[in-house]
Amino acid sequence: MTPRGHLRNLAVALTGCGFALLALAVWIPLDVDTGVIDVWRRNVRIGDAMLPVFSAAGMALAGAVIGVRSLLRDAEPAAGRIDPRFLAWLAATLAAGLALMLLTGPILAWIVTGGETPYRVLRATAPWKYLGFALGGTVMTFGLIALSQHRPSWRLAALAFVATLVIALLYDLPFDNLLLPPNGDF
Structure with a gap:
């Protein structure tokens, strides 16, 4: 450089x-x-x-x-032009992860309870409060890691799941009345 x-x-x-x-x-x-x-x-x-x-x-x-x-003069050279495929993959990954975060809990609650119990009633109880965060967070984390590594793998998917689960537990366990995202929106 x-x-x-x-x-x-x-x-x-x-x-x-x-x-x-x-x-x-x-x-x-x-x-x-x-x-x-x-x-x-x-x-x-x-x-x-x-x-x-x-x-x-x-x-x-x-x-x-x-x-x-x-x-230390060990930095990587500055990047040139940003590849549009990179931006498209980034946008798709974030959009898919956020959509899964928002929709997983309500859709599964509707399927499991037959529409009898609204998700708003279930959102603060396990496993409901973890579903959207875990699935959407795993998809986002996996997509971003795969993007940076230039290849997806099962190992990266497992790493993304464990990282998302650890984040959820670190935020949820110490606090009595915390609602993980996006549960506070419902």
Whole structure:
């Protein structure tokens, strides 16, 4: 990579880390009422700051990785034109995953209960609360991993399923009244 490419990567890294630190130090404390985790009357729930804090931390981590790679001059060369097939696969993967997230639970609830019990009643109980998230999340994760690896495989599908299940359990088990996406929309 040219020195100019390294400087661009370093600028991206510093900008990302700067915005992340600005969000963590200024925006989130001034704009968000509760912390990352909110305890109210011995009821543990996600605070309003959880998503912004995790997002800012992710941005800071990504910026740090890009910066370290740039300083070590081990970064990959900048990509040229974006292949339209890549964008089409990306869009199709995200659309399919989101559609499965939204529709799996309601359709299965309608099939299993014969339309007698609406999904809204079932959405906070196992296994219903996991169905859409697990299937849609697995499809999205698998599609994105296969896209980055340039090939699908059963091993990648299993990895995507396990990763989605771990994410669901990490978000669901510690909190009493959390509804995994998209269950809060129904």
